[in-house]
Amino acid sequence: MATYSCKSREELRVEAQQMLARYEKLKEEKLDLNMARGKPSQQQLDLVSGLLTVLHDPDDCIIDGDDCRNYGDLAGLRCARDYWADVLGCKWNETFVGGNSSLSMMYDLISHAYIHGLKDSPKPWGQEERVKFLCPSPGYDRHFRITESFGFELITVPMTPDGPDMDIVEELVTDPMVKGIWCVPKYSNPQGYCYSDVTIQRFANLKPAAPDFLIMWDNAYCVHEFAGEFEPFPDIISLCAEAGRPNMVFEFASTSKITMPGAGISVMASSEENIRYIMNLIAVQTISYDKINQLRHVKFLKDKAHTLELMKKHAEILGPKFKLVLKMLRAELTNRGIAHWHLPKGGYFVCVAAMPGTAKRTLELCQEAGVHMTEAGSTYPYGVDPHDSMIRIAPSYPPIEELEKAMEVFCTSLKIAALEKFLGSTLI
Amino acid sequence: MATYSCKSREELRVEAQQMLARYEKLKEEKLDLNMARGKPSQQQLDLVSGLLTVLHDPDDCIIDGDDCRNYGDLAGLRCARDYWADVLGCKWNETFVGGNSSLSMMYDLISHAYIHGLKDSPKPWGQEERVKFLCPSPGYDRHFRITESFGFELITVPMTPDGPDMDIVEELVTDPMVKGIWCVPKYSNPQGYCYSDVTIQRFANLKPAAPDFLIMWDNAYCVHEFAGEFEPFPDIISLCAEAGRPNMVFEFASTSKITMPGAGISVMASSEENIRYIMNLIAVQTISYDKINQLRHVKFLKDKAHTLELMKKHAEILGPKFKLVLKMLRAELTNRGIAHWHLPKGGYFVCVAAMPGTAKRTLELCQEAGVHMTEAGSTYPYGVDPHDSMIRIAPSYPPIEELEKAMEVFCTSLKIAALEKFLGSTLI
Numbered sequence: 087m088a089t090y091s092c093k094s095r096e097e098l099r100v101e102a103q104q105m106l107a108r109y110e111k112l113k114e115e116k117l118d119l120n121m122a123r124g125k126p127s128q129q130q131l132d133l134v135s136g137l138l139t140v141l142h143d144p145d146d147c148i149i150d151g152d153d154c155r156n157y158g159d160l161a162g163l164r165c166a167r168d169y170w171a172d173v174l175g176c177k178w179n180e181t182f183v184g185g186n187s188s189l190s191m192m193y194d195l196i197s198h199a200y201i202h203g204l205k206d207s208p209k210p211w212g213q214e215e216r217v218k219f220l221c222p223s224p225g226y227d228r229h230f231r232i233t234e235s236f237g238f239e240l241i242t243v244p245m246t247p248d249g250p251d252m253d254i255v256e257e258l259v260t261d262p263m264v265k266g267i268w269c270v271p272k273y274s275n276p277q278g279y280c281y282s283d284v285t286i287q288r289f290a291n292l293k294p295a296a297p298d299f300l301i302m303w304d305n306a307y308c309v310h311e312f313a314g315e316f317e318p319f320p321d322i323i324s325l326c327a328e329a330g331r332p333n334m335v336f337e338f339a340s341t342s343k344i345t346m347p348g349a350g351i352s353v354m355a356s357s358e359e360n361i362r363y364i365m366n367l368i369a370v371q372t373i374s375y376d377k378i379n380q381l382r383h384v385k386f387l388k389d390k391a392h393t394l395e396l397m398k399k400h401a402e403i404l405g406p407k408f409k410l411v412l413k414m415l416r417a418e419l420t421n422r423g424i425a426h427w428h429l430p431k432g433g434y435f436v437c438v439a440a441m442p443g444t445a446k447r448t449l450e451l452c453q454e455a456g457v458h459m460t461e462a463g464s465t466y467p468y469g470v471d472p473h474d475s476m477i478r479i480a481p482s483y484p485p486i487e488e489l490e491k492a493m494e495v496f497c498t499s500l501k502i503a504a505l506e507k508f509l510g511s512t513l514i
Numbered sequence: 515m516a517t518y519s520c521k522s523r524e525e526l527r528v529e530a531q532q533m534l535a536r537y538e539k540l541k542e543e544k545l546d547l548n549m550a551r552g553k554p555s556q557q558q559l560d561l562v563s564g565l566l567t568v569l570h571d572p573d574d575c576i577i578d579g580d581d582c583r584n585y586g587d588l589a590g591l592r593c594a595r596d597y598w599a600d601v602l603g604c605k606w607n608e609t610f611v612g613g614n615s616s617l618s619m620m621y622d623l624i625s626h627a628y629i630h631g632l633k634d635s636p637k638p639w640g641q642e643e644r645v646k647f648l649c650p651s652p653g654y655d656r657h658f659r660i661t662e663s664f665g666f667e668l669i670t671v672p673m674t675p676d677g678p679d680m681d682i683v684e685e686l687v688t689d690p691m692v693k694g695i696w697c698v699p700k701y702s703n704p705q706g707y708c709y710s711d712v713t714i715q716r717f718a719n720l721k722p723a724a725p726d727f728l729i730m731w732d733n734a735y736c737v738h739e740f741a742g743e744f745e746p747f748p749d750i751i752s753l754c755a756e757a758g759r760p761n762m763v764f765e766f767a768s769t770s771k772i773t774m775p776g777a778g779i780s781v782m783a784s785s786e787e788n789i790r791y792i793m794n795l796i797a798v799q800t801i802s803y804d805k806i807n808q809l810r811h812v813k814f815l816k817d818k819a820h821t822l823e824l825m826k827k828h829a830e831i832l833g834p835k836f837k838l839v840l841k842m843l844r845a846e847l848t849n850r851g852i853a854h855w856h857l858p859k860g861g862y863f864v865c866v867a868a869m870p871g872t873a874k875r876t877l878e879l880c881q882e883a884g885v886h887m888t889e890a891g892s893t894y895p896y897g898v899d900p901h902d903s904m905i906r907i908a909p910s911y912p913p914i915e916e917l918e919k920a921m922e923v924f925c926t927s928l929k930i931a932a933l934e935k936f937l938g939s940t941l942i
Contacts, residue, residue, distance in 0.1 A: 123585065131583040132572055138806075141566050144559065155559040155774040157551065185613055190800040197625060201640075201664065212629075212640055228801075235798045236629065346583045349806035370663045372618040373656075376804065378566075378777035 089423030090508055102505045102513055109455065109498050109514070112491075117456035119492040124275075124434035125483040126343055129403050133396065134345045140385045147378060154377040161365055162353075166380040170353040172390045173309065174337060175321040181355045182365065185375045188340035188352035192302060193232050195336055195354070198367045199265070199300065200236050205333050205363040207298040211236070211265060220258060220267035222250035224437060224465030224476045226275040229268040229304065240467035243267070245274065247428065249281030252288040259294035266300035272319055273307035276437040276465055276478035278430020280317065290325035292334070301326075301335040308339050309390070309397050311432040312404040316394050323355055332357035341383055343400075343434065344393060351376075351383045407481045407489055411436050414490070418497035424504035435478050437465070442473040444503040449477065451499035451514070457492045517851030518936055530933045530941055537883065537926050537942070540919075545884035547920040552703075552862035553911040554771055557831050561824065562773045568813045575806060582805040589793055590781075594808040598781040600818045601737065602765060603749040609783045610793065613803045616768035616780035620730060621660050623764055623782070626795045627693070627728065628664050633761050633791040635726035639664075639693060648686060648695035650678035652865060652893030652904045654703040657696040657732065668895035671695070673702065675856065677709035680716040687722035694728035700747055701735035704865040704893055704906035706858020708745065718753035720762070729754075729763040736767050737818070737825050739860040740832040744822050751783055760785035769811055771828075771862065772821060779804075779811045835909045835917055839864050842918070846925035852932035863906050865893070870901040872931040877905065879927035879942070885920045 090098065141147060147154045149165055161167065162183025171178040184191050203210040211217050219233040222243045230240055241258065244251045249271070258264050269289070271281040281289075289301060303322050311317060326335045333356070341350035356364075387393045412429055415438065419425045424441045440448055445462040452459055460478045463471040479496070481489050506513050518526065569575055575582045577593055589595065590611025599606040612619050631638040639645050647661040650671045658668055669686060672679045677699070686692050697717070699709040709717075717729060731750050739745060754763045761784070769778035784792075815821045840857055843866065847853045852869045868876055873890040880887055888906045891899040907924070909917055934941050 125585055128581060131581070135572050138569050138571070138574070139567055143566070144563050146566075153556060153559070155777065157553055157770075157775045186804040187800045187802075193799040197629070201625070201628065228798075231798050235795075342585075346806060347585045348802045349583065349804045367663075370656075370659050371621040372615045374615075374776045376614040376777045376807070378774060379804070379807070 089421060090504055091423050095509070098505055098508050102502070102509065105498055105501050105505065106513055109451070109502060112495050112498065113455045115491070117491060117495065119456060119484055119488050119495070120458045121480050121484065121489075121492050121496075122458045122460050123483070124343070124480045126347060126400075127403065127483050127485070130400055131346060133399050134386070137345055137382055137386045141378065141382050146385075147381065149381055154381045157373050159377055160369055160372075160374050161361065162375060163377050163380045163384070165384045166351065169384050169387065169389065170339070170355065173393060174305065174339060174353070174355055175319075176323045176337075176355050177358070179358050180323050180361060181353055182361050183375065183380055184352045184354065186348055186350055186352065186379070188304070188306070188338040188342070188354075189228055191352050191354050192229070192304065192338055194368070194371070195364070196232055196236060198364065199298070202367055204298045204300060205360055214263070216263050218261065218264045220255060220264060221467045222268065223467065224276055224471075224478070225268060226270060226304070227460070227464040227469070229302070230467050233268070234468065238265070242467055245277060245279065247279050249274070249279060249285035252285055256288070256292065259292055259296070259299060262295035264294065265296050265298065266302060268302050268304070270304050270306060271322070272305060272317070273310060273430055273433025275306065275433065276435040276476070277428055278433045278435060278437065279428065283320065286320055286322065286325065290322065290329040292331070294334075299334055303335050303337040305337055305339045307343070307433040309393055310343060310434070311397065312401045312408055313431045316397070317432070323357065327357060333360050336360065341387070344387065344396065345383060349379070351380050404482055407486055408436065410486060410489055411479060411481045411493055414493040414497060419500065422501075422504070425500060434482055435480055438477045438479060438500070439475050440477055440500055441504050441507060442475045444500065444507055445471060445474045445477050447503035447506065448496070448500045451502055452495055455495045455499065457495040459496070517849060518932055519851050523937070526933055526936050530930070530937065533926055533929050533933065534941055537879070537930060540923050540926065541883045543919070545919060545923065547884060547912055547916050547923070548886045549908050549912065549917075549920050549924075550886045550888050551911070552771070552908045554775060554828075555831065555911050555913070558828055559774060561827050562814070565773055565810055565814045569806065569810050574813075575809065577809055582809045585801045587805055588797055588800075588802050589789065590803060591805050591808045591812070593812045594779065597812050597815065597817065598767070598783070601821065602733065602767060602781070602783055603747075604751045604765075604783050605786075607786050608751050608789060609781055610789050611803065611808055612780045612782065614776055614778055614780065614807070616732070616734070616766040616770070616782075617656055619780050619782050620657070620732065620766055622796070622799070623792065624660055624664060626792065627726070630795055632726045632728060633788055642691070644691050646689065646692045648683060648692060649895045650696065651895065652704055652899075652906070653696060654698060654732070655888070655892040655897070657730070658895050661696070662896065666693070670895055673705060673707065675707050677702070677707060677713035680713055684716070684720065687720055687724070687727060690723035692722065693724050693726065694730060696730050696732070698732050698734055699750070700733060700745070701738060701858055701861025703734065703861065704863040704904070705856055706861045706863060706865065707856065711748065714748055714750065714753065718750065718757040720759070722762075727762055731763050731765040733765050733767045735771070735861040737821055738771060738828075738862070739825065740829045740836055741859045744825070745860070751785065755785060761788050764788065769815070772815065772824065773811060777807070779808050832910055835914055836864065838914060838917055839907060839909045839921055842921040842925060847928065850929070850932070853928060862910055863908055866905045866907060866928070867903050868905055868928055869932050869935060870903045872928065872935055873899060873902045873905050875931040875934065876924070876928045879930055880923055883923045883927065885923040887924070
């Protein structure tokens with residue numbers, strides 16, 4: 087199969103005819119398929135039904151002499167802190183176990199930085215003239231939107247297969263107005279890249295001008311392999327401590343894609359000093375988080391080893407879906423010079439870099455044919471992809487038959503968008 | 515029994531001798547009793563064990579075709595919104611059902627006002643030169659601390675048995691810098707007063723100078739009678755709408771003292787327009803709240819009528835405790851002119867107004883004898899009771915035998931503190 091750019095206009099027209107016919111046929115099926123969000127499928131949720139009944143009697147709610155049914159333990163149950171310390175490879179007193187959403191923990195942390203300032207802040211960020219925040223892109227739209235909602239200036243940092251471009255990061259942090267950076271170190275959203283050891287070391291050894299520079303280390307996919315064995319990851323908390331800036335990083339994780347999305351537990355990890363500092367601020371917000379649900383999770387997930395066994399079962403469901411996506415991308419789009427992608431081993435996404443200027447149009451065509459995907463541009467700050475190229479595929483939710491159909495629509499749409507570009511006119 | 519002020523110095527000395535002897539004897543018991551916080555007792559928690567297993571199978575998690583185990587429904591499950599609308603007497607689309615803590619919902623709302631502004635705000639409160647907030651006192655320390663943490667100026671408004679002194683409130687809200695007020699309309703914390711219908715009408719008809727004036731209507735004890743029948747309360751949402759300022763009020767409630775504290779569900783109610791506005795802000799914070807726990811609660815509590823039946827069972831446990839407190843207060847402190855109190859029919863507290871200048875000393879003596887209570891002053895802004903008089907008793911948590919002992923310590927301590935005041939010297 088030759089690249090479109092090598093084809094004659096006539097050849098492109100023939101290809102276009104074929105694709106349009108296929109598209110119209112797909113449209114007739116009146117599909118309603120969703121690849122928009124990283125939602126686990128029903129099959130995955132059925133893996134964790136035991137969670138519903140793991141606490142049966144009042145006696146089950148007593149742990150270490152503490153009745154979890156009552157108020158108290160702001161930083162979370164000790165057993166829940168132990169659990170997360172095991173998973174993340176840090177110490178229990180470097181963790182704070184919260185409620186059902188790590189995203190809201192991240193929001194709260196930024197909010198505290200804005201209103202009250204962080205541990206090492208000269209003043210609250212809300213009182214700074216300007217605050218800039220680094221956004222490795224493509225990245226997670228919800229991260230970017232949080233910092234945007236506080237009126238920070240979002241600065242795009244290019245991603246590489248080894249993580250954010252650290253030459254650029256190191257340069258940018260010499261600006262004292264640059265207050266932080268968003269990171270998804272393992273199976274980055276959406277490309278599925280894992281930060282290399284060198285990248286992680288360079289993060290730990292950053293020497294930002296801002297004394298309260300904040301690395302938002304969202305380890306959302308820390309145990310989320312869908313292919314191959316568990317990939318160990320270094321403990322960013324101790325690395326930053328060793329490098330002499332223990333308060334520079336906050337790490338986040340949750341069980342949203344381990345047990346039940348939106349009904350799980352979340353964690354934030356940082357230096358003990360940071361945790362103490364932030365606890366004083368959180369004590370104003372709430373009395374304690376849902377410890378019953380924390381206990382439920384600890385009893386059900388037990389420890390890291392047992393969690394990894396569960397993740398293998400998730401992988402059995404997720405793996406074939408990702409395989410299908412990659413198989414179809416390969417079959418439909420390889421060697422045409424109109425898209426490329428990375429083959430991830432974990433996480434929840436495949437990111438397709440379409441030919442510049444065709445992402446929006448591709449998704450428009452998908453939408454018209456009943457396939458819903460994350461909006462084009464959403465993986466960039468302010469929702470604007472400068473090259474109109476990145477498309478995030480979230481294959482986890484639909485059953486595999488639907489996924490195949492959805493991918494057919496996607497590939498057809500992408501090809502039509504590319505052909506339109508080459509032919510210089512809208513085809514539909 | 516004559517008032518202390520009518521006694522001779524000699525008589526006071528005799529009384530002091532007796533009280534000191536009693537105090538020393540109590541101290542020898544090396545007590546460790548807690549009347550600090552409005553925590554339900556273990557017996558109460560045992561009433562709701564069914565909550566743990568009400569969702570048994572995956573099928574139980576499907577409601578109206580919606581799988582609650584997955585992301586979605588930011589404003590809460592429709593059935594949870596219906597439940598709260600039933601309890602509060604408002605419409606379902608005037609509710610937003612959240613996570614385990616109504617306090618954190620209140621914090622978030624103030625935080626959004628500060629960072630982004632409310633629906634009718636000319637600008638975010640954080641950009642105002644000064645923000646003043648009204649604090650009917652004695653009141654709830656955690657309310658006051660939230661607004662204090664944002665740097666607002668807290669203004670004390672006197673409480674009356676009918677609610678906050680509305681003449682003063684109406685006068686104060688003519689200042690455009692006054693942005694809001696904290697209210698606990700039913701069984702106010704700590705006095706247990708219920709706002710009268712007239713007070714509530716005057717609230718709904720407030721004409722504050724600030725266009726974004728905010729009534730924080732914390733209906734924490736809306737169904738929490740421990741004596742007598744359920745007392746109906748008017749729907750503040752529709753009252754404000756009728757008075758032409760539908761966006762002026764946000765009402766809050768939770769199941770913290772209905773099911774399990776810290777593992778329940780919370781609600782916020784306001785005009786439909788306000789809910790829509792605030793949802794847009796919350797959408798940046800989180801994807802959704804714990805719907806599994808929402809469903810668990812709806813299936814367990816069913817509706818208002820069924821909830822009131824459960825509250826009767828709580829009352830059977832709480833009622834005797836409050837009776838005991840009041841009996842002991844009457845027996846030990848009546849007619850001595852050193853303390854007075856109100857007899858509430860619901861809520862979680864009894865508030866004792868000790869002779870001015872004796873509250874701190876009373877609690878110091880309690881503490882030394884092993885009885886822990888909320889710090890003196892905590893029911894006032896900035897933790898300072900100008901008269902050093904108000905003491906909050908929280909009798910719900912200790913078993914009744916312990917409570918009797920704790921009250922003995924309390925009454926003895928209060929009398930010693932008063933005697934010291936009359937005699938002009940410290941006795942211990």
